[in-house]
Amino acid sequence: MKAMRGWSRREWLAGSGAALAGGACARRRATVRARVSLLRLGRYSQEIYEAVRRLLAEHRVEARGLRVVLKPNLVEYDPGTTINTHPLVVHAALEAFRELGAAEVCIAEGPGHRRNTLELAEAAGYFGLLPDFEVRFTDLNLDEIAPVRLESPRSKLRDLYLPRTALDCDLLVSLPKMKTHHWVGATLSMKNLFGLIPGAVYGWPKNLLHWSGISECIADLHRLLARRGRPRLFAIVDGIVGMEGNGPIQGTPKSAGVLAAGWTLPAVDAVCCRIMRIEPRKIAYLQMEDPGGLLAPEGIELIGEPLETVQTPFELIPQFRHLRL
Amino acid sequence: MQALLSAQNPDGGWGYRRGGSSWVEPSVYALLALRDLPEAAEAVRRGRAWLRGLQRADGGWAPHAAVRESTWVTALVLLLEGLEGAGDRALGWILRQTGREATWLYRARMKLLGVSSDYEAAPPAWPWYPGTAAWVMPTSITLLALRKVSKVRPEAEIRERIREGRRFLLVRRCADGGWNHGSSKALGFQINSYPETTGLALLALEAEKAPGLERSLEAAERHLARCRSAEGAAWLEMGLRAHGRPASAPSSLREDTLMDAALRLLARRAAQGNNPLLG
Numbered sequence: 001m002k003a004m005r006g007w008s009r010r011e012w013l014a015g016s017g018a019a020l021a022g023g024a025c026a027r028r029r030a031t032v033r034a035r036v037s038l039l040r041l042g043r044y045s046q047e048i049y050e051a052v053r054r055l056l057a058e059h060r061v062e063a064r065g066l067r068v069v070l071k072p073n074l075v076e077y078d079p080g081t082t083i084n085t086h087p088l089v090v091h092a093a094l095e096a097f098r099e100l101g102a103a104e105v106c107i108a109e110g111p112g113h114r115r116n117t118l119e120l121a122e123a124a125g126y127f128g129l130l131p132d133f134e135v136r137f138t139d140l141n142l143d144e145i146a147p148v149r150l151e152s153p154r155s156k157l158r159d160l161y162l163p164r165t166a167l168d169c170d171l172l173v174s175l176p177k178m179k180t181h182h183w184v185g186a187t188l189s190m191k192n193l194f195g196l197i198p199g200a201v202y203g204w205p206k207n208l209l210h211w212s213g214i215s216e217c218i219a220d221l222h223r224l225l226a227r228r229g230r231p232r233l234f235a236i237v238d239g240i241v242g243m244e245g246n247g248p249i250q251g252t253p254k255s256a257g258v259l260a261a262g263w264t265l266p267a268v269d270a271v272c273c274r275i276m277r278i279e280p281r282k283i284a285y286l287q288m289e290d291p292g293g294l295l296a297p298e299g300i301e302l303i304g305e306p307l308e309t310v311q312t313p314f315e316l317i318p319q320f321r322h323l324r325l
Numbered sequence: 326m327q328a329l330l331s332a333q334n335p336d337g338g339w340g341y342r343r344g345g346s347s348w349v350e351p352s353v354y355a356l357l358a359l360r361d362l363p364e365a366a367e368a369v370r371r372g373r374a375w376l377r378g379l380q381r382a383d384g385g386w387a388p389h390a391a392v393r394e395s396t397w398v399t400a401l402v403l404l405l406e407g408l409e410g411a412g413d414r415a416l417g418w419i420l421r422q423t424g425r426e427a428t429w430l431y432r433a434r435m436k437l438l439g440v441s442s443d444y445e446a447a448p449p450a451w452p453w454y455p456g457t458a459a460w461v462m463p464t465s466i467t468l469l470a471l472r473k474v475s476k477v478r479p480e481a482e483i484r485e486r487i488r489e490g491r492r493f494l495l496v497r498r499c500a501d502g503g504w505n506h507g508s509s510k511a512l513g514f515q516i517n518s519y520p521e522t523t524g525l526a527l528l529a530l531e532a533e534k535a536p537g538l539e540r541s542l543e544a545a546e547r548h549l550a551r552c553r554s555a556e557g558a559a560w561l562e563m564g565l566r567a568h569g570r571p572a573s574a575p576s577s578l579r580e581d582t583l584m585d586a587a588l589r590l591l592a593r594r595a596a597q598g599n600n601p602l603l604g
Contacts, residue, residue, distance in 0.1 A: 078517075113506050115462075115521055118581050119554040142341040142348075142582065145391060161392060200341070200348060201388055203397065203453020203460065204506050211425060211457050250514045 034267035034294065035059065038275075038305040041240050042257045044088045048240075052092040055236060055261040056100065058303050064101035066170035069138075069231070070094060073176045073192050074109045075249060077123035082241050082253045085177050087129040089238045089259075093175060094130070107133070108165050110140030110195045112205045117141065138165045141199035150224055154288055155216035157208075160224070161201045172231040174265060178242035178256060178272050184215055185283045185320050186276065187248050188269040189235035193221045215284035222265060222289060235268040236261045239275060244314035251315075258310045270295040274307055276314035279325045326362065328586050329355050333368050337375030341582045348389050349398040352376060354587035356405055357601040358594070376402055377411060384414030397453050397463035403470040404602060416474055419467060420482060423449040424459025449486075450493035460507035461497060461522045464490050465529035469602055472531075476604075494526050495535050502540035503548060520548040524560025531567040531603065542568055555580045559588035563595045563602065 037058045039051050070093050072085035090107060097105045107130070114120045117139045126133050143163035150157055166172055176192035184191065194217075197206045209217040225233055237260040244254035256275055262268040266289040270280035280286045280295050293299065316323060333339055338347025339355045356372045359365035379386055385395025386402050395418060402408070403415045425431055427449035450459035451467040468490045475483045499509045503518025504526040510516060523545050530538070542565065549561040549572060558574030565572035573596070580586045594600060 114519060116554040116556055116581075118579070119557065122553060139581075144346055145389065147391065147393075200350065201392055201396075201454075203457075203463065205460070207452065207457040207460070208454050246514060249516070 033299055033301040034262065034264035035301045035303055036260060036262040036264070036268050036271045037303040038271065038307065038310055039259045039261075040257055040305045040310060041259055042255075044086050044240055048088050048092045048259075049095055051259055052089070052096045052236065053099070055259060056096050059234070059261060059263055061100065061171075061234060063097050063171060065103050067168070068097045068102045068105045068171045068173060069166060069169040070097075070105065070107045070173050070175055071166070071192060071195060072107065072109055073187075073195065074111050074117070074120055074124060074126075076111075076113055077120055078249070081249075081251065082177065082243055083179075083249055084124045085175050085238045086240065087124065087126045089236070089240070090126070090175060091130050093173060093236060094136075097173075102171075106136050106138055106165070106169075108138040108140050108143075108163070110143075110163065110197065110199055112194065112197075112199070115141070115199065115204050138163075140165060140196055141204070143198060145198055145201060148224060150220050151227070153216070153220045154213070155209075155220045156212040157217060157220060160221075161198055162196055163198055166196045166231070169231045172225070172233055174233065174235045176235070176237055177248075178237050178239035178258075178260075178276065179247035180244050180251060180276065180278075180314050180316060180320070181248050182246055182317055182319075183210075184218065184285060185316075185323050186269070186273050186278055188237055188272045189265045190218050190222045190269055190285060190289070193225065194218070196221070215288065218285040219288035222285075226265075232263070233265055234261070234263055235265050237268060237272050239272060239310075242276070242314065244276075244316075246317055254312070254314055256310065256312050256314075258305065266290060266295060267300050271300060271302065271307070274325060275310055275312065277311055277325045278314070278316070278320075278323045282323045326359065326365065326590060329359060329583065329590065330365060330368050332583050332586075333372065337371035337373075339372070339583050339587075341584055343583060346389070347375065349376065349379065349386055350388060350401060351582065351584040351587060353398070353401040353404060354584050354591065358587040358590035360601050373405065376405070377408075380411050380414070384416075384418035386415070394455065396455065397451060397466065400451065400463065400467040400470040404466070404473060406473065412474075416478075416483075419451070419470070420486060422451055422455060424452050425456055426458045447496045448489040448492040450490050458507075459493060461494065461504045461526055462506070464493055464507075465522075465525045468494075468529040473604070491530060491533060491535075494530060495533075498526075498537075498541065499544075501544050502537070502542075503544035504541075518544055518548070520552045520554070520557030521560045523548055524557065524562070524564035527564030528560065528567045528602065538568070542570055546570070546572070549574060552578075554578065555585035555589050556582075559585070559592040562592045563600060566595050567600070567603065 072090050074084050140163040145161040174189040174192045179187045181187040202208050239256040239258040242254050243251040245251040273280035332343045334347045338352040385399040388398045450464040499518040500515040503523035505519045552558045555578040562572045
């Protein structure tokens with residue numbers, strides 16, 4: 001399986017089918033494609049609960065008896081902008097997985113700048129909107145750790161210490177905010193995995209990842225988890241109100257009015273890039289996780305809203321204007 | 326104090342949370358907070374023995390027994406007096422560390438690329454993890470450790486590193502006068518300071534007379550007035566008191582970790598005129 005780079009065994013087999021189909025007949029659509037759902041939602045309201053249930057049903061997500069970890073994106077708090085995953089999205093996911101019979105659903109995050117995660121979560125409205133948040137929450141920065149080895153890494157990393165809460169669960173749900181990013185172009189479900197890196201080992205910020213190649217580390221981390229097979233990865237992207245410009249912290253709120261979801265994180269992120277009118281195949285970490293050009297539009301099966309109806313150009317800082325789709 | 330004593334692990338260390346495995350950071354804060362308290366003497370002995378057993382061959386400490394790399398926590402351990410030979414080797418490790426952005430190789434590369442900014446121009450300081458850039462928290466802790474060491478070893482190299490580290494902190498101040506993790510700007514935009522880093526940096530800058538420090542103290546007072554975390558409030562109280570400013574946080578603050586409990590105890594001892602982080 002040395003050729004399998006970054007995707008899970010199931011995804012790789014599916015992707016190979018698509019690539020072979022594409023190679024055999026360029027005009028014929030691939031038969032097996034990564035599925036990504038788009039669901040229009042104009043604001044954070046009670047409708048979000050039904051929306052998330054529908055997204056999980058579209059992807060036949062089974063959670064009965066499983067330990068599920070919801071990983072939102074909590075970075076910093078600024079009342080003037082929209083940095084963090086909205087707590088209503090997290091609560092809707094929590095309720096949906098409980099209804100699916102999950103044995104345990106916890107929320108976990110390891111912010112990269114602030115040491116005091118609960119203070120940040122409180123400011124971001126998590127205590128107010130998520131009942132028993134404190135009981136359900138694990139600070140991944142201070143969690144128990146286990147060493148893992150990276151095979152054929154693209155970054156300069158060879159080993160990593162990762163939190164046991166994430167490694168030992170059955171299903172890890174990446175719940176990012178749809179944002180532009182001043183170093184890598186866009187931050188979505190794959191970049192959100194940086195929050196797994198324990199600050200107690202690497203510090204605040206997790207600067208080792210920056211010196212080891214940010215894009216390469218994003219690809220390595222995704223590949224490591226996808227190859228392990230457990231936990232399985234799923235993504236739900238909060239694009240109801242995202243962030244454009246100088247993201248991920250100092251950008252401007254941008255309403256895209258959409259939730260995106262799927263099992264294949266690179267495909268979900270590629271679709272979100274297209275929503276923002278960014279060419280995903282120009283995002284370095286997506287290129288690295290795109291064996292055989294499977295992130296091309298024809299490699300992805302879209303469910304729900306047609307892409308064109310939710311596309312809205314996110315402002316890009318000058319360094320990334322070449323990414324414009 | 327009882328909360329800390331009852332949370333000590335059988336191996337002698339403390340976890341971030343009760344029942345969690347032992348980490349160096351909360352263990353050092355617990356040992357400092359319990360120092361010289363007669364009822365804690367046995368716990369302190371066991372804790373110090375656990376720490377001594379973790380020293381690595383290079384003289385440094387890793388943050389956890391499972392980690393195979395010495396990191397910034399070495400400076401934390403050096404805050405504990407009476408380490409003798411182990412302390413000398415720890416000091417050697419600390420003096421060999423610097424932020425990667427301050428290495429001649431990196432600076433030469435940036436010069437060739439025509440990159441010039443405050444970030445690259447900052448004096449050498451200390452990273453969280455070897456081979457990475459210097460940041461406010463590890464630099465502040467290292468300054469506190471070197472300050473203690475310099476009292477018994479008034480050596481020029483130590484004095485020079487202290488001077489550089491203090492300059493680093495002053496360069497990395499945010500526009501509001503406080504400190505965040507260590508980036509005061511991103512793409513030219515100002516970034517706000519945080520409570521915990523502002524308090525700790527002020528503590529590390531005890532007796533500093535640099536211009537503009539008054540603005541930093543005002544920033545700390547603003548943070549303390551609205552701070553909700555025990556950790557942030559403890560650092561702010563200690564930082565303000567180190568500059569002669571009265572400071573007290575509400576007693577009702579939530580203690581999320583054992584480290585919070587230890588820092589609150591340290592802040593209370595500082596309020597009584599005996600801050601174990603300073604002497």
